[in-house]
Amino acid sequence: MRKIMKRNYKVLSLLLLLAFASCSFTTKSFDDPDKDKLLVKIITYVLERGHFDPIAMDDTFSEELFNDYIETLDPFKRYFYASDIKEFEKYKLLLDDQLKATDVTFFNVTHERLLKRIAEAKEVYREVLSTPFDYTLNETFDTDYDKDDFVKNKKELKERWRKQLKFSTLSNFDDIHIQDKQNKDRDASYVLKTEGVIEKEAREATLKSIDIYFNDNIDDLQREDWFGFYINAIVEEFDPHTYYLPPRNKEVFDMDMSGKLEGIGARLQKRMDYIKIVELISGGPAWRSKELEVEDIILKVKQEDEEFPIDIVGMRINDAIKYIKGPKGTKVTLTIKKVDGTIKDIDIIRDVVELGETYAKSSVVEKDGKTFGIINLPKFYVDFNDYKNINAAQDVKKEIERLKSEGMEGLILDLRNNGGGSLPTVVDMAGLFIKEGPIVQVRSTGANKEVLKDRDKSISWDGPLVVLVNELSASASEIMAAAMQDYKRAIVIGSKQTYGKGTVQNVYNLNDLIRNPSSGDLGALAFTTQKYYRIDGGSVQLEGVKSDVRVPGRFSFIEVGEKEKDNPLPYDEITAAEYIPWEYYFDYDSTIEKSKQRMIANEQLKLIEENAKWVKSKIDETEVSLNYEIYKRDYELNNEEGKRFEAISKYQTNLTFRSHAYEKGLFAQDTTDLKEKRTRWHESLAKDVYVEEALNVLEDLKTSYPIKKVASTKPEIKK
DSSP states (O other): OOSTTSSTTOOOTTTOOBOOSOOOOTTOOBOOSOHHHHHHHHHHHHHHHHSSSOOOOSHHHHHHHHHHHHHHHOTTSOSOBHHHHHHHGGGTTTHHHHHHTTOOHHHHHHHHHHHHHHHHHHHHHHHHTTSOOOTTSOOEEEOOGGGOOOBSSHHHHHHHHHHHHHHHHHHHHHHHHHHHHHHHHHOTTOOOOOHHHHHHHHHHHHHHHHHHHIIIIITTOOHHHHHHHHHHHHHTTTOTTOEEEOTTTTTOSOOBSOSSEEEOOEEEEEETTEEEEEEEOTTSHHHHHSOOOTTOEEEEEEETTOSSOEEOTTOOHHHHHHHHOOOTTOEEEEEEEOTTSOEEEEEEEOEEEOGGGGSOEEEEEEETTEEEEEEEOSOBOBOTTSTTTSBHHHHHHHHHHHHHTTTOOOEEEEOTTOOOBBHHHHHHHHTTSSSSEEEEEEEETTSOOEEEEEOOOOOSOOSOEEEEOOTTOOTHHHHHHHHHHHTTOSEEEESSBOOOOOEEEEEEEGGGGBSOGGGOOOOEEEEEEEEEEOTTSOBOTTTOOBOSEEOOOTTTTSOOSGGGSSSOOOOOOOOOOOOOOOOOBSOHHHHHHHHHHHHHHOHHHHHHHHHHHHHHHHHHOOEEEOSHHHHHHHHHHHHHHHGGGTHHHHOOOSOOEEOOHHHHHHHTTOSSOHHHHHHHHHHHHTTOHHHHHHHHHHHHOOBOSOOOOSOOOOOOOOO
16 A cells, blocks of 8 residues: 555654754643544644644645545555545535534545455455466556546456556566576476466465555554544645654654664665665664665565565555564565666575664775865764763764874765754754854744854864765755855765755644543644754755755656655745855865866766666656566566666775774774774775765865864863
8 A cells, every 4th residue: 555654654853853842832721532533623723833834724725635635545546436536525625624623524434435445455356366367468557556547346446456466476476487497507306387386376475465464554553543644644734744643653753673673774764655775774784785775665575484575565664664673693585676676685684783883983085195084974863861972963073083183184074865863963063163153044933033053163173174965965964064055164065956854843742732631642743843044044945955066876867855745845035144154265166166077077977877867767667567578578678778887886996995093993892893894884985986076175175274183172062
């Protein structure tokens, strides 16, 4: 079910900039014996009074809510009939009125009908899978479900299920063929299976997978869960980062496989119906495998003691994680769909994954007789209960001092794939690179803007600085890059623009408004309360941060970012803050121009851009043949075409990266394979064309400011 959880239980810790100020709605408390009505009252009250840009609940709102909610319930259009939709449409312009009257009739009607249609669908898919598929027929399946209309009768419904299930089973059919051939290659006496046996086994695998999906996930949903989907559809009309967390999920912001857990070491995120990898934890099993990448989609999961995999497409992320994680030493097989559309099985041996590897780390590199440093920051992390010790700004400062002790003459701050984090932390971090001044402006509805400043006059690093970003650099990363760009403190190298998220969210416990606690836990609401702006008055909302030197990347032609979300808040501008640009570069503009010219002539980047265009063309190809010979031919042709881009991963600079003295001292007492982790990281840096160019820029930048190579005396940041 592609959108049954489309944006519910969002995993937004990588994409949110959370404000840690409290919200207060103490002027009113609520009491209603009907929990559904109580929840509607409180949600609408909080949004009307607390949201940054509350929208009018009118007929336009009602119609959009109607369409979005139906799509959320049945994105594949394999449950409802056209007659159901026609019946529901009498509520199309009444939902705003129902919400104001705390009337949940529309939910009750659709919920009852959906449960009925799901029960019917179980009979349909079992009937379809009881009959062999004919893979010699020349028919196709289009994975763009938006093109489909709702079916008119049961015959059409069965045909829709047949094609979807045949498409799902085709990969099983191919997998068994491949495994059969491999068995024969290993053992000449092995008897190959017949086409009929392979077809039957493939169907049985699909049936088992879909049975588990319905039994373990759909049937497990309680009415409270379904009502949570309806509430989410309501609140998401306000903006893409406002969402409801039902009681069972309000404690979960980041469904990941990191921390001190036994798993594969990958952060996962639900995007539409797919479970995607958004980060690989350095040193974890997935990272060590060298086969998984960010943006890979996990289609199926198979345990080592099971014959067939489980299809997790459409599954709740926390349910999918139950299948993926497991005890240390056990094997899990993931069926992965790569960005270019290729599908492969990857075996991973689970292990204990340490959260510490998501923290800042640095490396030293020598180039043309000069010493440079690079700091990689995966997120703007912070523990507000222990701000002094667990704080990305403090850690970056420590890494700067360690690099300075090695004689660093220029620094790269790598914020690629950094989805953000704490607002106070990014303000503190930006202050490490300037004497003092504003870092970001924040505005609430009906209130004067607030300018957040660095008030500490000491500077941790006053030398040449480059900031690396890409399309997935979001929120706090955008604040950091924008501030360095506006001050002309750093040259920003990366994608055409960053993610484009310029909003701030608060998470509010809805139970704080309840007069009578007997109504039960109502959950929480994350909602947009502010927008933030650059110090020059511009916003990063939708527009992101434009790199000074734009370079192609794997996402250059793929639709990513805030502008691709539903109901994003608009771009706007406010007055600029007062600030003094950095004055100590002799040749800031000429350095940027030199870099641009190098990038135009760089063959590796030309190949990366060609690959990005090719990947986009494959994504746009939504029609798939259900004829096995054609499917296999297309698959092999796709792999063959992709081989011309293998040179991208084989690229090698002549640079050598090494650990600083402090880290080398840790290797002798290391029990977490730190040395191996750093070796792997250094090897990847030596293949990184973007880092290579960042070093060229650092060489070109000439500064009149005396670079201090001794430890900074900047006082510790206090909470």
